[in-house]
Amino acid sequence: xxxxxxxxxxxxxxxxxxxxxxxxxxxxxxxxxxxxxxxxxxxxxxxxxxxxxxxxxxxxxxxxxxxxxxxxxxxxxxxxxxxxxxxxxxxxxxxxxxxxxxxxxxxxxxxxxxxxxxxxxxxxxxxxxxxxxxxxxxxxxxxxxxxxxxxxxxxxxxxxxxxxxxxxxxxxxxxxxxxxxxxxxxxxxxxxxxxxxxxxxxxxxxxxxxxxxxxxxxxxxxxxxxxxxxxxxxxxxxxxxxxxxxxxxxxxxxxxxxxxxxxxxxxxxxxxxxxxxxxxxxxxxxxxxxxxxxxxxxxxxxxxxxxxxxxxxxxxxxxxxxxxxxxxxxxxxxxxxxxxxxxxxxxxxxxxxxxxxxxxxxxxxxxxxxxxxxxxxxxxxxxxxxxxxxxxxxxxxxxxxxxxxxxxxxxxxxxxxxxxxxxxxxxxxxxxxxxxxxxxxxxxxxxxxxxxxxxxxxxxxxxxxxxxxxxxxxxxxxxxxxxxxxxxxxxxxxxxxxxxxxxxxxxxxxxxxxxxxxxxxxxxxxxxxxxxxxxxxxxxxxxxxxxxxxxxxxxxxxxxxxxxx
Numbered sequence: 001x002x003x004x005x006x007x008x009x010x011x012x013x014x015x016x017x018x019x020x021x022x023x024x025x026x027x028x029x030x031x032x033x034x035x036x037x038x039x040x041x042x043x044x045x046x047x048x049x050x051x052x053x054x055x056x057x058x059x060x061x062x063x064x065x066x067x068x069x070x071x072x073x074x075x076x077x078x079x080x081x082x083x084x085x086x087x088x089x090x091x092x093x094x095x096x097x098x099x100x101x102x103x104x105x106x107x108x109x110x111x112x113x114x115x116x117x118x119x120x121x122x123x124x125x126x127x128x129x130x131x132x133x134x135x136x137x138x139x140x141x142x143x144x145x146x147x148x149x150x151x152x153x154x155x156x157x158x159x160x161x162x163x164x165x166x167x168x169x170x171x172x173x174x175x176x177x178x179x180x181x182x183x184x185x186x187x188x189x190x191x192x193x194x195x196x197x198x199x200x201x202x203x204x205x206x207x208x209x210x211x212x213x214x215x216x217x218x219x220x221x222x223x224x225x226x227x228x229x230x231x232x233x234x235x236x237x238x239x240x241x242x243x244x245x246x247x248x249x250x251x252x253x254x255x256x257x258x259x260x261x262x263x264x265x266x267x268x269x270x271x272x273x274x275x276x277x278x279x280x281x282x283x284x285x286x287x288x289x290x291x292x293x294x295x296x297x298x299x300x301x302x303x304x305x306x307x308x309x310x311x312x313x314x315x316x317x318x319x320x321x322x323x324x325x326x327x328x329x330x331x332x333x334x335x336x337x338x339x340x341x342x343x344x345x346x347x348x349x350x351x352x353x354x355x356x357x358x359x360x361x362x363x364x365x366x367x368x369x370x371x372x373x374x375x376x377x378x379x380x381x382x383x384x385x386x387x388x389x390x391x392x393x394x395x396x397x398x399x400x401x402x403x404x405x406x407x408x409x410x411x412x413x414x415x416x417x418x419x420x421x422x423x424x425x426x427x428x429x430x431x432x433x434x435x436x437x438x439x440x441x442x443x444x445x446x447x448x449x450x451x452x453x454x455x456x457x458x459x460x461x462x463x464x465x466x467x468x469x470x471x472x473x474x475x476x477x478x479x480x481x482x483x484x485x486x487x488x489x490x491x492x493x494x495x496x497x498x499x500x501x502x503x504x505x506x507x508x509x510x511x512x513x514x515x516x517x518x519x520x521x522x523x524x525x526x527x528x529x530x531x532x533x534x535x536x537x538x539x540x541x542x543x544x545x546x547x548x549x550x551x552x553x554x555x556x557x558x559x560x561x562x563x564x565x
Contacts, residue, residue: 028054029433031056038056039424040054040055041409043096047416049068051126052422052436054424063083063084065082066105070125074443082120083120091108099154102122104153104158114145115145116146117146117162118135119135121158121181121182137173138188139164146164147162151199152206156179156180158176159175159224160176163195167190170193172191172194173189185226191208191231193212198246200247210245211243215234215242216235217232220276237283240262242259242260243296244259248302254272255270268285268313270309271284272332295315296312299353303359305330306326307330309325310324310341311353312353319348322365323338324341324388335389341391348371350377351368353367355412357412366410368408381397381439382395396565411423417463418442418465420436420438444460446504448557449552450550451547452548455477456555457475459473459559460560461473461560462474467564467565468529471528473543474521479555481519482546485515485544486515490538495507507540507541517545537563537564538561538562540561543556
């Protein structure tokens with residue numbers, strides 16, 4: 001081993017080719033490959049606990065399946081069904097929500113050509129679930145068709161919103177539980193007429209937006225869903241057809257975007273309220289003031305005063321690209337020029353946005369892209385770490401090469417300091433597997449070796465595992481005032497598990513950096529080169545601390561795997 005300081009230089013003196021590798025995806029569904037359709041995943045995380053649900057036709061039976069990880073997505077427990085499978089049942093598009101140990105799922109199922117909203121819950125972090133799901137709607141069984149459920153969980157409070165047709169027209173319904181879904185506060189409430197509701201929750205305030213083909217409507221509750229306001233119209237034009245509004249909220253700031261199909265063209269509109277939805281501003285046309293066809297599927301995210309928008313856009317008079325804009329002042333002003341996120345030729349191949357997530361100054365977008373083949377595509381990803389001001393010059397394809405029919409359902413989630421993706425994957429005409437991958441971030445692996453007093457030192461990471469950024473390795477629980485060494489292995493093959501000196505060597509090291517441990521802790525910053533050739537770099541670390549009380553004279557940390565994008 002060679003000593004090298006600072007540690008960041010290790011990546012500079014090697015060929016990037018030797019350390020770059022696509023993060024291997026993990027197959028989550030346990031059904032036989034090719035046995036049936038897999039789709040519509042939902043992913044949520046609470047710290048290092050990750051939860052995924054999806055619908056699957058397994059062995060000719062439809063059901064909602066669920067899997068979880070308790071180590072940030074490194075390993076996954078076997079999937080379990082959340083619904084009851086029958087030959088006459090079809091299940092659709094589950095949505096998950098998590099708050100601590102409470103995990104809830106909602107979906108629709110079709111039995112005898114009637115669609116209902118179903119609910120299941122776990123109060124122990126996903127270990128156990130109700131053996132039979134609950135029917136959330138209290139309408140007479142076999143009556144209405146219900147669709148598009150949304151769910152939110154905060155502590156033990158659960159809100160579900162959906163649309164159904166029990167009154168001969170589509171209405172928006174809301175139902176609330178205050179004990180994690182064990183009991184529900186009376187029958188559901190109808191809060192308006194329309195379709196495809198979207199829900200945002202801030203504390204005890206609920207915001208819901210929906211559409212009725214010609215208008216966008218909004219309703220709110222200030223008391224956890226007990227009382228609801230009279231719906232107000234958000235859009236300014238009562239004649240154009242509107243589609244699929246999206247909502248985000250931060251405090252009393254509420255943001256809405258949608259597709260407007262006036263005059264045979266489709267374009268993206270945005271509106272905002274700064275008083276909790278009591279009043280709304282004038283609609284803002286997001287897409288350029290030119291005649292365009294095919295812009296749609298807008299997404300919105302909000303963090304503090306910052307608003308992010310992404311959408312499909314056909315401004316180049318060809319196939320759609322993915323465009324982005326943002327506001328730093330609660331939606332009052334936006335960047336003067338939109339940012340195109342896909343890096344292939346403009347308007348050359350079709351692309352459709354599938355998810356947009358934001359946290360602090362970070363914003364991530366993923367989309368379905370057919371640049372590899374017109375018949376099928378694969379997920380592509382881009383990200384910004386400076387409030388959407390700059391993005392990677394080259395977007396990043398996800399998963400294996402070749403066609404991936406199911407990438408239309410790719411979803412993202414923040415998992416601790418990592419960003420994870422889940423999508424259904426298959427050939428050009430069928431979807432066969434549900435897969436998960438970490439796009440960038442850090443994951444622990446293996447176990448450390450104890451030293452003085454039986455204490456096991458721990459290795460963790462904080463910061464940005466991205467090109468041109470600084471990430472920090474933190475060693476804790478180590479013997480104070482001791483010399484130590486950080487081992488660095490490059491590439492996936494450097495992860496090992498070899499008994500050595502009474503402990504376990506977890507990294508085959510190319511470099512070792514000596515460092516001192518202060519009062520039981522130490523921090524080592526690592527500067528990641530701002531070079532696209534290092535995108536996808538795999539770095540593996542383990543710290544050894546000199547400790548006479550350890551079996552072989554060294555207390556060892558767990559391993560830490562860092563993937564760079």
